[in-house]
Amino acid sequence: MENISLRLLENAVEELNKLPGIGRKTALRLALFLLSQEREMVERFGNTLIGFRNNIRYCKHCHNISDTETCPVCASPKRDRGQLCVVSDVRDVMAIENTGMYDGLYHVLGGLINPLAGISPSQLNIASLPGRIQQENAQEVILALPATPEGDTTSFYIFRQLKELPVRVTTLAKGIAIGDDLEYTDELTLGRSLSNRVEFKL
Amino acid sequence: MENISLRLLENAVEELNKLPGIGRKTALRLALFLLSQEREMVERFGNTLIGFRNNIRYCKHCHNISDTETCPVCASPKRDRGQLCVVSDVRDVMAIENTGMYDGLYHVLGGLINPLAGISPSQLNIASLPGRIQQENAQEVILALPATPEGDTTSFYIFRQLKELPVRVTTLAKGIAIGDDLEYTDELTLGRSLSNRVEFKL
Secondary structure, eight states: OOOOOOOHHHHHHHHHTTTTOOOOHHHHHHHHHHSSSSHHHHHHHHHHHHHHHOOOEOOOOTTOEEESOHHHHHHHHHHHEEEEEEEESSSHHHHHHHHOOEEEEEEEEOOOBBGGGGGGGGGGHHHHHTHHHHHTOOOEEEEEESSSHHHHHHHHHHHHHOOOSSSSEEEEEESTTTOGGGGGHHHHHHHHHHTTTTOOOO | OOOOOOHHHHHHHHHHHSSSSSSSHHHHHHHHHHHHOOOOHHHHHHHHHHHHHHHOOOOTOOOEEEEESSSSHHHOTTTTTEEEEESSSSHHHHHHHHHHHHEEEEEEEESSOOGTTTTTTGTTTTTHHHHHHHHTTTTHHHHHHOHHHHHEEEHHHHHHHHTTTSOEEEEEEESOOOTTTGGGOOOHHHHHHHHHOEOOOO
């Protein structure tokens, strides 16, 4: 008996195993699934993901991901430019869009302040926020961050940065459950917490 | 409010969503994970999977997947050519190799007889089995198929095909739990059921 080495399979499993939440057993199952598909399907699969990574852009205004220099939300004449909704990441934009209860603009931070993980305010899209508020002449900034210690820290930090500006700073109503991430909140709850947003208080 | 369309992201999510067990939420998470990686990583990821699909071969003797025309097991002079272990698919070969208790050859059927799913014996690598037994001058055929109705049906069918040949037909000892697939059986149990294999009886 010796180890049977299947280099091609081993490489494929290793690559799939890099995905979050995909262990070696699942990676093997996925690799064998791809093997059972038409060559054209697997080529489209691989090339679509490569093209996605290589061609995606970040909106120069709100930092949301976009196919173009300015994302569809920022480019839309129908959106209310008086409202800026500050979110942690791209999935939160999708979650709020899915509620159908918000027609303002977004500002995507690209994460949350987290000293333990070494993420400081300078690594997030926070410094550009005051300038953007003035440029859009926004009347209100909605802090739509998760109800977690990192989310609270980030809300507090941003509130302090904005306190000299003539802008109303609100936060999501605590209809969202403590400890939850936005993307897992049901649309009704998330929509209601947008409607019931309250003044940010220390 | 209008639907924000992100074609590149949507395409990537759609492709990942084709994988078994990966829903749309997970696909979105995986797509955003790929976005956070270096371009080179994503290119290697996609191209490895495409190369895997395009370059993998099936061993012309045992139908196991292989980098070469003859797989490492069939090519090895150390394997006992008197034993042929009949398995449903490639993962079962790996499971048995991992027990370290088998040093014979394999014969991969590529599935199980399943009339409800429209899989008949002619779609599996069964017809080539008698010829292979004669060619290798095999003394024993071990039916290492799952203890499921489909596995039993397939074992029975193969046993009938081989009954005129001067070969001992054995099956795995019922150490494997009824209803289980081989790949999930722990190595000790699977190894023991190989040692304790018994004559195939109707």
